[in-house]
Amino acid sequence: MSFQNNPAFSIAEARKRGHDIYEILYTSWGVVGNPATYGDVSFPNASTANNGPVVSIPTSIAGLMIGPRSTVDRAWVTYSLQLEPGRPVPAPTVTDRVRRLSVDSPLLYTIAAAKGKIASSQANPPDAFLSQYQNGLFYVMAALNPQEADAGFKYSYDMTTSQASRAAQQETTVLPTLIKKSSGAGNQTFGFDANVGGTIFMPPTLHLIAFLKAPQVVPPSKRFPLITSGNYTLSGAVVAEQCVAQIPIFGRKRVVVSSYAAVSGGDATSTLRCAVVRAINQSDNFVYEDSSQTVTTSNGSCQISLDNPCADYLMVYANGVSGAAINGRWSVSAYD
Amino acid sequence: MRTVTIPAVGSSEPAIVHQAADRTMRVVINNIGGTLVFLAHNTSDFNEDNVAPSETFQLRVDQMVVIVLAPTQTIVAMARGAGGEISIAVSEALSKEWLSS
Numbered sequence: 001m002s003f004q005n006n007p008a009f010s011i012a013e014a015r016k017r018g019h020d021i022y023e024i025l026y027t028s029w030g031v032v033g034n035p036a037t038y039g040d041v042s043f044p045n046a047s048t049a050n051n052g053p054v055v056s057i058p059t060s061i062a063g064l065m066i067g068p069r070s071t072v073d074r075a076w077v078t079y080s081l082q083l084e085p086g087r088p089v090p091a092p093t094v095t096d097r098v099r100r101l102s103v104d105s106p107l108l109y110t111i112a113a114a115k116g117k118i119a120s121s122q123a124n125p126p127d128a129f130l131s132q133y134q135n136g137l138f139y140v141m142a143a144l145n146p147q148e149a150d151a152g153f154k155y156s157y158d159m160t161t162s163q164a165s166r167a168a169q170q171e172t173t174v175l176p177t178l179i180k181k182s183s184g185a186g187n188q189t190f191g192f193d194a195n196v197g198g199t200i201f202m203p204p205t206l207h208l209i210a211f212l213k214a215p216q217v218v219p220p221s222k223r224f225p226l227i228t229s230g231n232y233t234l235s236g237a238v239v240a241e242q243c244v245a246q247i248p249i250f251g252r253k254r255v256v257v258s259s260y261a262a263v264s265g266g267d268a269t270s271t272l273r274c275a276v277v278r279a280i281n282q283s284d285n286f287v288y289e290d291s292s293q294t295v296t297t298s299n300g301s302c303q304i305s306l307d308n309p310c311a312d313y314l315m316v317y318a319n320g321v322s323g324a325a326i327n328g329r330w331s332v333s334a335y336d
Numbered sequence: 337m338r339t340v341t342i343p344a345v346g347s348s349e350p351a352i353v354h355q356a357a358d359r360t361m362r363v364v365i366n367n368i369g370g371t372l373v374f375l376a377h378n379t380s381d382f383n384e385d386n387v388a389p390s391e392t393f394q395l396r397v398d399q400m401v402v403i404v405l406a407p408t409q410t411i412v413a414m415a416r417g418a419g420g421e422i423s424i425a426v427s428e429a430l431s432k433e434w435l436s437s
Contacts, residue, residue, distance in 0.1 A: 011419075012419060015368075015369070015370070015419070015421060016339075018368075058418055058419060059369075059370060059418060059419030060344075060369065060370040060371030060415065060416065060417030060418055060419045060420065061370040061371075061419075062370040062371075062397045062398070079417075080344075080417050080418070082344075082345060082346060082416065082417065083346075110370060110371045110372060110397060110416065110417065111370075111417075112344075112371055112416050112417025112418070113344075113371075113417045113418040113419055114344065114347075114417065114418050115344075115347065115418050138417075138418075211370070212370055213368070213370070213397065213398050214396075214397045214398040
């Protein structure tokens, strides 16, 4: 069976060569930065600061699934309604027709494409809900609406209910710029920390498999195991808790964190704390960490197991010790 | 034998898959694209907007069909979405040599 994982081919070119599938890999899926650029919130990139709008996926496909290399577990798919934009007239009641793609729910039916592009910009980023309603083009998106929504969550199934009474799903995997920490005051950001030598920020990866032909069997829903590790150093001048690793564990059922910390200066102890980020959405004020477990170690190793944490991100923190340098290492294993 | 790209309904005129000349022809049609393909003998079988083709033969993804064309008869096609594609093989259905024996 031939297969396609060379991004130099377009889907249409892969089909002309008789390939069975077309693979798409985004290694910073849903990372918009600050200020936001929206380059990695849709496939094809619908809007970036540099290259402007790009046409939608031009070819209908027989199915779509999240592939094993993915670390995110969900995405939003718009498709052709096979009506011209603006049809029928008068417009029907606005209905949410965006398809939800998750690891456990591959789309095993034709996803129709149409020719066109959404005219979005930095000021008006790609919006799956409106794109589907107004254009009906084939895109895969990292959120129903990746734009920051200060007042709450945009777009639910009920468009008329007031914002205050709405209990909408948080339909996004776009990383927020700030997270309220679960331990102590302050916020945590995604990205590298200047106070820590060797911070690891692992951005979300999206791996899509587009079936160019009808799949012969129902594909397995498990992702490839996520195994990673790193080292960190904290100088004696760093006392407060520091984030040493940020790992995307979207929907992983079992997560084990192991750590070893060598604290110079004898009896001092360092604390390892794991927290998880749940309910990611675009509004900074709504994203909280949930503390999971804390262990104290002194020149030794420790292990934290998270059984079905139902979370999107794992945050690993280590405490600095006044006057004592800490050399630590950690590893994370996560399985579907 | 050839492969034909099929336009989506509502986008343009149907693609002509094959037109038989003065003899009966056998056409094997394999849907190698990712979307449903509608087959018809006449362009007029697709309605005015080319949107709701009820007078057509529908060929699902990865399905193959053999259609025999009478002399001068035509097959035209449209796809449900963009990027429809079929592969066809055409041969004479009833050879004149066989008929005359």
